[in-house]
Amino acid sequence: MEKELKNKRVKLRFKEEIEPHEILLDSLAKKKEEEFGKFEIPLFQKIPRGFLAVSLILIFILFAKTFQLQIIQGKSFAARAQANKFIFHQIQAARGVIYDKNLEQLVFNQPSFDLIYEKNSFPQAEDEKMKVLKEISLILKRDSEELKKEIEESTLPEVLIFKNLDHQTLIILETKIKELPGFKIENNTVRYYPKGEILSHLIGYTGKINAQELKAAPEFYSVSDYVGRSGLEKSYEEILRKNPGQLRIERDALGNVISQDVIQLPESGESLVLWLDSALQKKIKEELEKMAKEFGARGGAAVALDPKTGGVLALASYPPFDNNLFSRRISEEEWQGLSEDPARPFFNRVISGKYLTGSTIKPLIALAALEEKIISPDKKIDAQGKIVIQDAWNPEKIWEFKDWAIHGLTDIRKAIAQSVNVYFYTIGGGYGDQKGLGPTKIKEYLEKFGWNQKTGIDLPEEEEGFIPDKEWKKKTFPEDPGWWDGDTYNLSIGQGFIEVTPLEVAASFAAIANDGKLLKPQVVQKIIDTSTGSVQVIKEFQPSISDELAIDQKNLQIVREGMRQAVTGQNSPLASAVLLNSLPVKAAAKTGTAQVGRDQYGNEYYHNWVTVFAPYEDPQIVLTVVFERIKGEQVIALPVAKEILEWYFTK
Numbered sequence: 198m199e200k201e202l203k204n205k206r207v208k209l210r211f212k213e214e215i216e217p218h219e220i221l222l223d224s225l226a227k228k229k230e231e232e233f234g235k236f237e238i239p240l241f242q243k244i245p246r247g248f249l250a251v252s253l254i255l256i257f258i259l260f261a262k263t264f265q266l267q268i269i270q271g272k273s274f275a276a277r278a279q280a281n282k283f284i285f286h287q288i289q290a291a292r293g294v295i296y297d298k299n300l301e302q303l304v305f306n307q308p309s310f311d312l313i314y315e316k317n318s319f320p321q322a323e324d325e326k327m328k329v330l331k332e333i334s335l336i337l338k339r340d341s342e343e344l345k346k347e348i349e350e351s352t353l354p355e356v357l358i359f360k361n362l363d364h365q366t367l368i369i370l371e372t373k374i375k376e377l378p379g380f381k382i383e384n385n386t387v388r389y390y391p392k393g394e395i396l397s398h399l400i401g402y403t404g405k406i407n408a409q410e411l412k413a414a415p416e417f418y419s420v421s422d423y424v425g426r427s428g429l430e431k432s433y434e435e436i437l438r439k440n441p442g443q444l445r446i447e448r449d450a451l452g453n454v455i456s457q458d459v460i461q462l463p464e465s466g467e468s469l470v471l472w473l474d475s476a477l478q479k480k481i482k483e484e485l486e487k488m489a490k491e492f493g494a495r496g497g498a499a500v501a502l503d504p505k506t507g508g509v510l511a512l513a514s515y516p517p518f519d520n521n522l523f524s525r526r527i528s529e530e531e532w533q534g535l536s537e538d539p540a541r542p543f544f545n546r547v548i549s550g551k552y553l554t555g556s557t558i559k560p561l562i563a564l565a566a567l568e569e570k571i572i573s574p575d576k577k578i579d580a581q582g583k584i585v586i587q588d589a590w591n592p593e594k595i596w597e598f599k600d601w602a603i604h605g606l607t608d609i610r611k612a613i614a615q616s617v618n619v620y621f622y623t624i625g626g627g628y629g630d631q632k633g634l635g636p637t638k639i640k641e642y643l644e645k646f647g648w649n650q651k652t653g654i655d656l657p658e659e660e661e662g663f664i665p666d667k668e669w670k671k672k673t674f675p676e677d678p679g680w681w682d683g684d685t686y687n688l689s690i691g692q693g694f695i696e697v698t699p700l701e702v703a704a705s706f707a708a709i710a711n712d713g714k715l716l717k718p719q720v721v722q723k724i725i726d727t728s729t730g731s732v733q734v735i736k737e738f739q740p741s742i743s744d745e746l747a748i749d750q751k752n753l754q755i756v757r758e759g760m761r762q763a764v765t766g767q768n769s770p771l772a773s774a775v776l777l778n779s780l781p782v783k784a785a786a787k788t789g790t791a792q793v794g795r796d797q798y799g800n801e802y803y804h805n806w807v808t809v810f811a812p813y814e815d816p817q818i819v820l821t822v823v824f825e826r827i828k829g830e831q832v833i834a835l836p837v838a839k840e841i842l843e844w845y846f847t848k
Contacts, residue, residue, distance in 0.1 A: 289384060289419075290439035293466030295400060295429060297475040298722060303396060306386040307524075310367050311421040312337070312359040314348055319379030329377050333358070336369050353408055355420040360405060361387060361525055385421050387524040388430075392475065394517040395482045398545040399473070399509075399656075399720065401428020402520035417441070426523070427543070429720060431657045433469060436724055440464040467735055470723040472508030477501060480844050484837045485515040489824060492833050496825040498546035498699045499837070500718075504707040504816045506740045507716030509654070514550075518542040548659040551696035552823060556616040556773075557789030557806045558643075558691035560709060560756045563609050565634055565642035566624040567752040572609065572631065574755050580604040580612075580619035584628050589681045598622055598686050602771055613759025614769035616788065618690050625689025626682050636685050640664045645746055646705035647715055648697050653743065654718040662697035670694075691791055703821035706787075706808045709756060710816040713748045717741040760785035761813055776839050777809060781846045784811035786838070790830055802826045807834040811842060818845065 295304040312333075320326050327341070330348075334341035337359055348356055358380070362370065370382055388403050390396065403423035411418050417438055418424070424438070425431035441463050485497045494515075501510040518535060535542055544550070566572050582603040588594035600618040604611070612620035627633025634642075643649065649664045665688065667680040687693035700718060708715045724736040763786050766772040774786040789806035796802065805824045810816040820841060822834040 288441055288461075288463045289386070290441050290463035291386060291465040292388070292403075292423075292439050293437040293468040295437075295469045295471065297471050297473045299475075300470065301475055303390070303392060303400060303471075303473075303475065305389040305391065307389045309360070309385045309387040310362045311357060311383050311385050312362060312370065313381050313383050313421060314356040314358050315379055315381060316354050316356075318381075329379060332373070332377060333380060336366060336373070351408075353411065353420060357405065357420050360385075360421065383419075383421055387423065388520075389524060390520050392479070393519045393521055395479050395513075396475070397428075397517045397520040398514045398547070399428055399478070399512050400520060401430040402426055402523040403430050404523055427658075428520075428545075428656060429469065429471075432655055433721065436469070437466045439466045465728045468725050468727055469721050470725055471720055472503065472506070472510060472722045473512075473720070474501075474510050476848065477841075477845055478511040478513060481511050481513045481841055482515075482517065484840050485513055485822075488833045488837050489515050492824070492827055492831055494824040494827045494833070496540060496544075496546055496550070497823065498550055498825075499820065499822045499841075500547045500699055500703045501821075501841075502703050502707050502716075502718055502819045504710040504716070504810060504819050507704075507707070507719050508722060508740075509718050509720045510818060512547050512720070514544070514546040516540050516542045545656070545658065546823075546825065547699050548654060548656055549698065550823075550825070551660055551662060551698055552804045552806075552825065553693075553791035553793060554691035554695060554697050554702065555789035555791030555804065555806060556618075556691060557702060557787055557808060558689075558695070559616060559621055559789075560613055560760060560787050561643060561646055561648075561705065562621055562625055562634070562639065562689055563613055563759065564709075564748060564752055564756050565638060567609070567755060568642070568748060569634060569638060571634055572624050574609050574752075577606040577608050578612075578620050578623055578631065580607045580617050582619070584619055584622050584686075586628075586682060590678050596683055598683070604771065609755060610759040610762050611769050613756065613787065614762035614766075614773065615771045616763075616773045621689045622686045626685035633685065634689075636666055636680060636688060639685070639688055640666055645715075645744070646708060647743065648695075648701050648705065652700055652704050652718050653741075654700060655720050659700070660698055662701050663695065665694035691789060699821050699823050702806070702808055702823075703819055706810060706821065707819045708746055709753060709760075710785075710810040710819055712750060713746040713753060714742050715744040715746055717743050757785055757813075760787050760810075763787060774807065774809075774835060776835050777842070780811065780839065780842055782811050782842075783813035784809050784842065785813050786810075786835075788832070788835055790832070793826060800828055801830075802828055803830055805832060805834045807838045809838050809842060811846070818842075 291306050294302055294306065296302055320329060327345075330341045330345055334344055337344075344358070347358075359366075362382070367382070374380065374382055390400060390402075404426040406418050406420070406422045406424050410424060411420060411422075417440060419441070425434040430437065481499045481501070485499055488494070489497045497515040498513070500512045502508065503510055522531065567574060580600060580603070583597050583599045586596050586598070588596060598618070601616075604615055604617045604619070607615070607617050607620050609620070611617065622628060623631050623633065625633050625639060626635070643664050648662045651659045651661045665684070670677065670680050670684065684693060688695060704715065704718055719738055719741065722738060723734055726733045726735055761783070762769050763772050763774040764777045764784050766775045766778065773788045777784045777786055786807060786809040791804045791806075793802050793804055803826075805827055806822070808819065808821045810819045820838055822838050822841075824833055827833065
């Protein structure tokens with residue numbers, strides 16, 4: 198009973214203490230709690246749950262990255278790590294050299310030093326980059342911004358900054374190179390040509406490799422290498438070039454060198470032995486230069502062949518250039534002066550110059566007429582100084598084709614010896630009752646002797662000659678009525694539109710001298726290896742016959758007799774080459790003069806030729822000399838040939 202009364206008093210007190218609005222709020226809270234859960238969670242429960250969630254996310258990211266690095270990109274990163282561990286450097290080897298036929302060395306390798314920029318070793322921070330570049334610029338005396346631009350524009354891992362450092366600059370760089378990250382000094386070699394201008398067109402020169410060439414053959418070249426740019430240096434690049442060795446350098450994570458191993462030994466390039474007689478080459482160059490300067494010739498060329506092998510005994514073009522210029526730092530002014538020189542010193546006139554031949558063509562026209570039985574060798578034509586014909590389209594118009602003299606009765610030997618125009622007009626184009634070859638047959642025989650095709654000489658940039666014909670003239674001069682007799686007469690004496698290189702002329706006359714073998718001219722006689730200290734022949738070039746001409750030997754002999762008569766003057770009082778009769782050996786020759794135009798003052802200009810073979814009974818040399826654009830009909834090729842051959846057979 199007392200217990201019940203006590204409970205009632207507690208309840209009554211509780212009711213008195215709780216306000217009505219508190220009861221309302223309490224009921225609302227219970228309702229919300231049932232809908233959304235509790236509003237507050239104890240702090241000690243919230244922290245572990247958040248930490249667990251973040252940890253799980255991080256573990257997942259770490260696992261994903263590990264999977265990417267180890268599984269997806271594992272091989273790639275392993276390769277990069279290996280690349281960073283090892284550095285491979287080329288070990289330089291020597292480029293092959295060149296000798297004349299007597300094993301006189303014509304080309305040498307000289308030590309040189311280049312400054313190279315390496316992208317991988319260059320600082321990444323911009324301020325560090327500029328600090329190094331400014332230091333380099335001060336030493337090299339170059340603008341730092343220009344140097345920076347050059348580096349940034351290069352797509353290669355290495356850039357040649359400065360070639361062939363001079364001694365003073367080299368010393369400064371050697372003392373500071375460790376403070377210039379990204380740059381290194383590399384040992385190199387440059388070509389030295391002791392005979393310089395004497396052999397510049399034949400030997401050629403080397404120049405710095407470009408990006409395209411380097412990408413095409415990185416196993417043979419580095420950014421500082423030189424490659425052949427002209428002459429034998431270019432045509433035998435793959436023979437002369439070296440096969441560099443390879444050095445593997447192992448580094449630790451800090452970049453310190455742990456070990457160095459040679460994994461491939463360097464191999465020097467193979468060397469060349471030429472057919473060249475360098476003493477004869479020197480003599481020819483001197484005579485060309487002397488006469489060209491004395492008579493104001495724009496240029497000149499001379500080539501000497503061995504008619505038995507096709508070997509090039511000498512090959513000279515005037516004016517020459519000094520090929521040593523390209524082994525040092527040729528200035529922009531020097532290069533501009535050479536490249537813009539109207540005399541074109543880089544132009545090899547022997548193989549690329551195309552000239553009107555003048556009377557040089559006449560032995561070949563004579564051979565064609567004999568082969569086609571147009572005329573017998575003993576038939577005589579009365580050469581009275583000119584022939585006269587009517588115009589094919591206007592009968593009232595008369596054309597005169599003149600000779601340089603009145604020769605009287607002339608057979609084929611005298612016609613060659615005295616260079617009788619009227620005789621060759623007649624057998625070339627026909628006149629009176631004498632039938633002529635006509636342009637088609639003339640072209641056919643000139644083609645047999647290679648006058649419209651490259652000889653195949655082992656030098657770059659050879660040009661082929663040109664022989665005009667009816668179709669060509671029709672296309673070239675559509676307003677002209679066509680090919681007429683006058684065109685054939687001009688072609689018969691080497692005038693008009695025909696163009697031939699001095700080398701094509703020499704090769705064709707070698708075929709006359711050697712009984713009809715058209716030989717490919719060859720500069721290199723052997724490829725040799727001298728790396729072991731002794732001479733080992735790798736390859737020897739045998740005479741290459743381009744064509745065995747189907748020419749009657751009797752007719753060849755008649756032409757040779759005519760060329761011999763040009764020297765002796767026998768039965769030919771106006772013989773064109775009697776100056777050569779004083780040579781210590783018997784010789785046969787044909788001269789030529791071709792009119793090439795007039796200047797604004799009316800002065801006439803000519804090309805002047807001579808081709809000689811000697812000794813007459815057993816030819817050992819065929820020499821062709823031409824001077825380009827001489828004022829007036831001055832005969833200067835003939836005395837040059839005399840000086841050269843007199844020296845050659847008495848040296």
